[in-house]
Amino acid sequence: MSEAETASPDPGVVTDLTAFQRTILVVLAEEPRYGLAIKRELESYYGDEVNHGRLYPNLDDLVGLGLIEKSERDKRTNEYALTDTGVDAVFDHLTWTISKVVVDDDRAERLAEVVDAQP
Numbered sequence: 001m002s003e004a005e006t007a008s009p010d011p012g013v014v015t016d017l018t019a020f021q022r023t024i025l026v027v028l029a030e031e032p033r034y035g036l037a038i039k040r041e042l043e044s045y046y047g048d049e050v051n052h053g054r055l056y057p058n059l060d061d062l063v064g065l066g067l068i069e070k071s072e073r074d075k076r077t078n079e080y081a082l083t084d085t086g087v088d089a090v091f092d093h094l095t096w097t098i099s100k101v102v103v104d105d106d107r108a109e110r111l112a113e114v115v116d117a118q119p
Contacts, residue, residue, distance in 0.1 A: 014093040032081035
């Protein structure tokens, strides 16, 4: 088997992101959200407070990378949504992660159960 055939999928641009930024992308993969809704979802995930000084600079960085887009929901509120590039980044990272975790039939079956349990 050649090296190309055994190589893992390329995780793409997501390799340059922090875990926090990747989690933001996953939160936005579900649906577009305004900043406070993103903050609440992250706090639920982490079980700890996420301060504005951490969240908004990371959102701005992701906008700058073209992974999310920011639009004005009203005069005070911005809404954030994944771009097509952001969706691709989430799937690239997911594909890479799966390639590392699913190493045998038992794990493949566990993953299939997780996927099947989704709505």
